[in-house]
Amino acid sequence: MSIKIQEFEKIINEAEGRLIMNVRSSLIKNAFRMESKAKLNATSFPKVVTGRLRSSIQGSVIQFGEDEFLILRAGGQERENPRGPYSEAADVVYAAIQEFGGTSDMAGGAAFIRPKFYLKRARDEVRPRVEPDLDKAVEFALKGRDLR
Numbered sequence: 757m758s759i760k761i762q763e764f765e766k767i768i769n770e771a772e773g774r775l776i777m778n779v780r781s782s783l784i785k786n787a788f789r790m791e792s793k794a795k796l797n798a799t800s801f802p803k804v805v806t807g808r809l810r811s812s813i814q815g816s817v818i819q820f821g822e823d824e825f826l827i828l829r830a831g832g833q834e835r836e837n838p839r840g841p842y843s844e845a846a847d848v849v850y851a852a853i854q855e856f857g858g859t860s861d862m863a864g865g866a867a868f869i870r871p872k873f874y875l876k877r878a879r880d881e882v883r884p885r886v887e888p889d890l891d892k893a894v895e896f897a898l899k900g901r902d903l904r
Contacts, residue, residue, distance in 0.1 A: 778893035778903040791815030793878035812848040
């Protein structure tokens, strides 16, 4: 297929806003995929006791400058928790140790905790789907369609 430069410029100009929306939608969809997989991973290994670690897992898309990043994290983000130490909004201080391993003295004595990689496994499982989804977002934008 060949088109004139003027036609190409028109397509690109019309697709610009739609492209940004489609790419963001694709990133958000993949953030939810990673969050879902990570929560499934955190259900069995490490085994759920209270559910606080699992409920602290969050997939999101953040903007830094002109770039957007797909983020998967666990453990919370609040420095102080006004609702008390056992509310859902409290930071899960052991999230990093469960992910990466390390020593913990939470049970009264130092114990080594093996890494579970519940976040890394979710990221690795979803990663192959991200690029095809972004390709589809671009294709739809150039065809004048929204990604749904």
